[in-house]
Amino acid sequence: MSRLVLFILLVFVYLCNSQYPPSPFGKPQDICPTGNNQPYKVDNFVGTPFILTPFTNVFTNPTILNASTKTCRPDGHCMFAYTIDIYDTTLRPFDQAVAECTKKGGTKFLTYNGLIPGPTLRVAAGHESIVRFNNKINKLFPQSFSPCNGSRRGRPISVHHHGSASIPPYDGWAEDETCYLETKEYVYPNNRPATNWYHDHALHITADNAYLGLAGLHLVTSKLQYGGCGEPWNLEDIEEKHLILQDKVLDANCQLFIDPEKARNISLYGDINLVSGIPFPRMPLEPKWYRFRILNAAVSRPWLLKIFNSKYEDISKTYCKIIASDGGYRITPIPFPDTGLLVGVAERYEFVCDFTTFANQILYLWNDKNNDWMQGVPYFCYSHLLSKLEIAPTTSDSPPQFNENMPMPIPERTITRVLNMSDYDTALQMANKGKFHRQMVFSQSNNKWMINGETWDSFKIAAADVGQNTWELWYFQTGGGWFHPVHVHLVDFYMIKREGSGGIRSFESMAAKDVLYLGASNKIYVLARFGPHKGDYMFHCHNLIHEDNDMMRAYRIIDSQNGINAGSAQPFILNGFAKIVYSNWLYADPMLNLTAAQPTVNMPTFNSAYKQKMLDMNIYRIFYPRNETDIPLNGFTNPWRSTWCPA
CATH class of the missing domain: 2.60.40.420 (Cupredoxins -  blue copper proteins)
Incomplete structure (x- = not known):
């Protein structure tokens, strides 16, 4: 070994052991690059061939994208409008942490509005957002993929607002794609406060698109200062x-x-x-x-x-x-x-x-x-x-204190209205007896990641008879050696029981979830009320390599009386409820032509009249009834109705 190489190794061992907190997971000389700009691997995974220097950059929150306009109804429910351009560009986020990058060209990214991560959308709970995404990917990533390889062209994108109870055409169906110089408009309900996010969901290239930069936060907030109804626990x-x-x-x-x-x-x-x-x-x-x-x-x-x-x-x-x-x-x-x-x-x-x-x-x-x-x-x-x-040594002001004993305001939690403790207890009793409504087995075979032995390409719909507003207990299972973060679109659910890995963890218990961590050899029971919308929704492994290789399928929500647990729809479905639990079959198809991407030049002008029209359509009437006749339902209350305050 040359003196130079030995010196570099000794320096790097020193850096890993002294300048920064040491890694407890292996010897530094085994897990660090040697500084000779050559590729190296850990457990057969490739690492960056340059010396890294942590803690050189200063943290800042992602950029907030302010709404361009606000359109409101007389009752104070509003719609906020945004425009986001998706394009490829070069950025230099690594120069300080990776000194060698200063000698290279900028790193190529796919971006929302030229930013990585994309800009944060912040909307008050109880108010809708309408977002136009314009595909302008052209120069740095010229490869075309279906369906953008004929009269349409370019690298396709599809946007999923992760955590949103969106109707199917606005959910980011993997085949509902937008090509170069096309625009797709999405309307989101924002019906309860949560940390949501948006990311690419294009078929078979989700991993690449997201890894290259297409992800950002979509915060639904209850803060008074942003038009919400107030935060609990003195969080304001x-x-x-x-x-x-x-x-x-x-x-x-x-x-x-x-x-x-x-x-x-x-x-x-x-x-x-x-x-x-x-x-x-x-x-x-x-x-x-x-x-x-x-x-x-x-x-x-x-x-x-x-x-x-x-x-x-x-x-x-x-x-x-x-x-x-x-x-x-x-x-x-x-x-x-x-x-x-x-x-x-x-x-x-x-x-x-x-x-x-x-x-x-x-x-x-x-x-x-x-x-x-x-x-x-x-x-x-x-x-x-x-x-x-x-x-720092001191604070610059008199900061507020977290107080979990503050009685008001009560946080908006849709899941506690649509799933009560009786539902939970019944589901737990079923799980303890090994019973469930549906089983979803996540497995690998012949370089394919499958759910119940099928893939997206071989058989999309894994459950075709899920009753609208019925609840079901799903049983997820995987074999040894693999773990899967499983995402179910549309719904928030409760994790009822885990067999393996020590059971349900404290932070999972009684928590509203849309992703479950299916550990190696785990078996997990999950309770969800499948509402409020009808139509087709995806569920998949959110290890995006698994998803693209084809661990993704879909379920179909149909009329409640035809679901396999039809009785659980009461009292959500009664004859007198037709105006609220509505037959929204127009929007059941995620590939609906009415809402599909179209050439940007053909899009209606994004002016105040158009936005008022979109607000008046009230496609999320289930969350935002227009008048008092929509609220009382033969003595029952619409459990899906969102709370809103004038924004």
Whole structure:
């Protein structure tokens, strides 16, 4: 070994062991690049061939995209309008953390409005949003894919507002795609507060499109200052940090590495941890309470979050509380778990932390590892590092305090109105007896990822008789060796029971979810009321490599009386309810021509008259009834009706 190589190795061992918190997951010389700009691998996954330097960039929240206009009804319910251009460009997010990248050209990305991650849309709960997405991808990623390879052309996109109870044509069906110089308009209900997000969902290229940059937050907020009806627990003025977690890997030209031959259709893992598009950021904070909104927008990697002090002791379990999950607020906050907060791909959690006693100290947002929960996940040199939290000596003001005992306002939780404890108890009794309504087996065979032995291409509809507004208990199962973050579109659900991996975890229990973490050899029972809309919706593994290789299928919601658990629709469906639980068959088809993408030049002018027309159509009447005759229903209350305050 030459003296130069030996010197580089010694320097890098020093860096991994002293300048930054050491990795407990392997010897530094085994998991770090050698500095010779040559490719290296960890567990056969390729790493960036350059030396990385964490904590050189300063964290900032993703950019907020303000609505261009607001259109309102006399009752104060409004629609906010946005326009987003999707185009390819070069950016330089890695220059500080990867010094070699300063010698290279900019990194190519697919972007929403030229940003990675995309701009954050922030809409008050109880108010709709209308978003026009214009496909302008042209120069850097010229390859065409079906259906954009004939009279239409370019790289297709499809946008899924993840966490939204959208009607099928606005849900981001994988085959409802937008080609180059086309526009697709989406209308979203925003019917309950939650940390939602939007990302690409184009058929068979979702992983590449999302990995190259197509993801962003869509926050539905109940804050008074943004037009909501008020936050619980004194959260109104507690400062928020919006953390989008991703991992990337660069090639020798500082371009995002994607296996061009698709030789590995298992997973994609990177050695550079991005927090809202920033590699391993420093996060200047004050000694006060903070609210963290966490989104896992990686392709494959789960994160096991903890907060360590400078002695690498876990302080999160003492000073942090989890307040929300995918579908919004918990009924009550719970302590941060001793085992860490496991966040699978596409899962979202919110937690608050009290840093008032950590003035002038350094903390670390840490990615821990649990081999039972995270089989086969590689840990590179700095995979354990997410962010360095630098707590200032003093605060600049008199900051608000988190108070979980504040009685008002009551958080808006749709799931507690449509699924009561009697439903939950009945489902739990079924699960304890090994009974369920449907079984979904996630497996791999012949390089295909399948659900019940079928794929999207072989047989799309896995459940064709789900009754509108009925509840069902679904049973998810996978074999040994693989874990799957499973996303069910449209609904929020409860995880009832897990067999394996220690059962339901504290942060999953009684939490509104739309992604379940199906660990290796796990069996999970899930309860959902399949409403309020009719039509076809996807469900799939959210490891995007698995999804693209074809672990995705769909279910169909039909009239309640034809569903397999028809009786559970009462009292949601009665003859007198026709005006509320409405027959929306016009919008049941996700490929509806009326709402399909069209050439941008043919789109109606996005003016006030057009937006008023879209608001008046009231396609989400189930959430936003127009008058008092829509609200009382033969003595019952419409459980889907959203609460709104004048925005």
